[in-house]
Amino acid sequence: MRRRLLSSRWVLRHISKARRMRWGGRPPEPGRRFEAAAPRQKELKIQETRIPNIFLVPGVLDTDEAASLIAKAEESGFELQTSRGPAFGEALRHHSRISFEDQQFADALWNGGLHAALATLRVGRRRPAGLNENIRIYKYSGGDVFGKHVDGSNQTARGNTEFTLLIYLSGEEHDLVGGETVFYASGAEALRVRPVTGQALVHRHGSECLLHESLPVSRGVKYVLRSDVVFTDRKVFPALRDVNGMLFQVIFDAVVDFSTRTLDEMKQAIEVFRDRVAFYVFISSHAVYDVSKNRTHQEPFLLESDAVRPGREISPLDRWNLKGRSTRGDNELECEEELLKQYNAGGFPYVTLRLGNVFGPKENTIRYWLLHLWVKACVALTLPLHIDTSLVSTRISMTYTPDIAEAVVRAISRGLNETCCPEKVHGEAFNLACEEMPTQRELYNYIGEPAGVPYVETIETPRNHSVVLYPDNLGGPISVTKAQEVLRWSPTGLSKALRSVARFYERIMLEGKKHKGQIEFMYRKMKAMLGGDGPRFVEWTRAQYAERRKTELYDELDDEDEDDIILARSDSKRPGKGGRRGEL
Ligand SMILES: O=C(O)CCC(=O)C(=O)O
Ligand SMILES: [Fe+2]
Known part of the structure; x- marks a missing residue:
């Protein structure tokens, strides 16, 4: 009867309300930081128990970490936690407690190793996203208890809590006797967990919670940390997973974001870096202009101020169609808009760098490589390069990767006020490209030279x-x-930049063996693109370099050059609608 009563939703809600109102403990003070050191990173393993959905994770905290949490808690001051007892539908409760809300500490604890150990837990399709920022520490001394009860599930900003997390902060070595956590199923004891310093007990709560209690402490003092595992069905942007792990108490001078490609990813990035970054550099591209309204000036090129979405002057249908002109541009502009929004609301300062057609070291696609080889083969094979009839006189902005690095450095020193006038870059966008703007035909000749x-x-x-x-x-x-x-930045001359990239690809082709995997990948792409002409192109190219390898001397790439290698990675595709910059 009691079991049914306690697990009914209504009663649970009622109890938790009653707890807040009558159990003496003050509610957690929002934003009150516990200011404990971040636990060290550990490789933790989850251990099953006899009962499904109840797990142990040994060694979450080292003894010194547990001891310093106890010291901190004692310093902050515990409060007695009591209840009116089972007659009022409340679990018998008599022990001390402190409660605070500290997302940073919760994240640090989670990222210290629990995140990996608990990664396989699922509730339906939802997976663990972190810990409830509400951290509680209980202290049970002589005779203290937490009687039979079930734990309710709570809503948090990141999702609902589904598992209780308890980390014992004291154990046998502290002369502790009693204080076991005991679970009951069908009225009988099902599992008894002895407090072991640093070990976590993780159990399902909410409607599937087993009745459980903390047995009276008969000697020593039991300390236990309580939080909850939050579950979500939101996909976590992989690039942020690592960052999250380093975030506790880390303030970044600057973050250069080459990875964010969708609005959802940007929202996550902003959440992660809020209050933790002095200056943010977002790498966007010229695609944002493809979804912007018609330019209002006569200049033959795009100005930063042109990246504006049309308003009511065009119909909703036309607006919709315009978004569809470039998914990549639409996503990137959404990211820029989101950054501006958070900045205007008092968030971190940022700058946007908009790249043109990127080429050069670390440009992770093979399109320049393909052109380089095609240009070389075109005469011998009578395989002319294509010029899109609709783009015959269109000029092309090419962006050389070392110039991007230079601009990033300059933007950061401006943004952090190391030179002067940070307001000139905060919230601003800058186009980056070589000054020369060749047509397709001119570009091919540049490459051919x-x-x-x-x-x-x-x-x-x-x-x-x-x-x-x-x-x-x-x-x-x-x-x-x-x-x-x-930015007082100046781009490299296009022909100089193209010369150095050409030299680089020649070396790669002449070294051959070392880059076999990438070369074969590139040949496959080339065959797919050239259709019927593909096989003879590949054959001819292979033969050319094989012949030259016999006779020509070339400098082996030294380590530093190696580092700069632009090679295409066949695994570089990422699922998602945004599409990668410059991916073929
Ligand atoms: O202290 C314990 O062992 C159990 C604590 C508990 O059940 C709770 O926090 O809900
Ligand atoms: Fe509980």
Whole structure:
């Protein structure tokens, strides 16, 4: 009867309300920090017990960590926690307690190793997302108890709590006798857990919670930390998982975000970095202009101020269609808008760097590599490069990766007020590209020059029949005057940049063996793109380099060059709708 009574939802709600009102303990003070040191990182293993959904995790805290939590708690002062007893539907309760809300401590505890140990727990499709920020520490001395009860599930900002987490802070070595946590099933004792310092007990709560209690302490003092495991069906953006692990008490001077591609990811990033970053650099691209309204100026290139969504001057249908012109641009602009929103609401300062068509070291696609080889093969094989008929006179902004690094450094020193006038970059966007804006034909000739091909054969092909790797936006070239003036940044000359990239790919091809995997991957892509012409292209290219390898001397790449390798990774695809920058 009591079991039924205690597990009914209504009663649970009633009890928790009563607890808050009448059990003497003050509710947790929001934002009151416990200011305990972050537990050390550990490799923890979950252990099953005889009872499903009740687990042990040994060694969550070391003895010194447990001792310092006890000391902290004693310093903050415990409060007596009592209840009116079972006659009022409340579990018998007599022990001391402190309660506080500290998300940072909860995250540190979670990321210290529990996150990995508990990663396989599921409630339906939901998975663990972290710990309830409400941390409680109980102290049971002579005769203290927490009578039979079940634990309710609570809502938190990240999701609902589904498991209780108890971490024993004292045990045998403290001369503790009694204080076991005992679970009951069908009226009989099902499991008895002896307090072991640093060990966690994790059990399902809410409607599936087993009746349990803390037996009276007959000697020594039992201390136990209580939180809950929060579950969510929200996907955690992988790039943030690692960051989360380092976040406790870490303040970042600057974060350079190359990874965020969707609004949801940006929201998570903002949540993670709020109050923890002095300056944020978001890497966006010229695709944002593809979903912006028509430019209102006569300049032949895009200005930063052009990235504005149209308002009511166009119909909802047209607005919708415009978003659809570039999923990547739409996502990136949403990310920029979200950053601005949080900044205007008093959040962290940030800058957006908008890249054009990226090429150079660390550019993780193979499109430049393909062009380099195609340009070399085009005459011998009569395989002219394609020029999209609709883009014959369109100019292309190319962005060289070392120039991006340079701009990032300059933006950060501005943003952190190391040089001057941070307000000139906070909340601002800057286009980055080489100043030269070649057409497709000119670009091919630029590429041909260092490859020793004085004239590159081209053929005009209609859009859906052409293999055109640049440009990857629709809106045309971008102006970089603002970055030059405000960041005092200057891009490398296009032909110099292309020469160094050409040299790099020549070395890769001549070294051959060392990069076999990537080269084969590139050949496969090439075959897929060139259709019927693919096999002879690959055959010819292989033969060329094999022949040259016999006779030509080349410098082995040294370690530093290695580090810069631009090689394509066949695993670089990421699921999701955003699409990767520049992915073929
Ligand atoms: O102290 C214990 O062993 C049990 C505590 C408990 O059941 C609770 O916090 O809900
Ligand atoms: Fe409990």
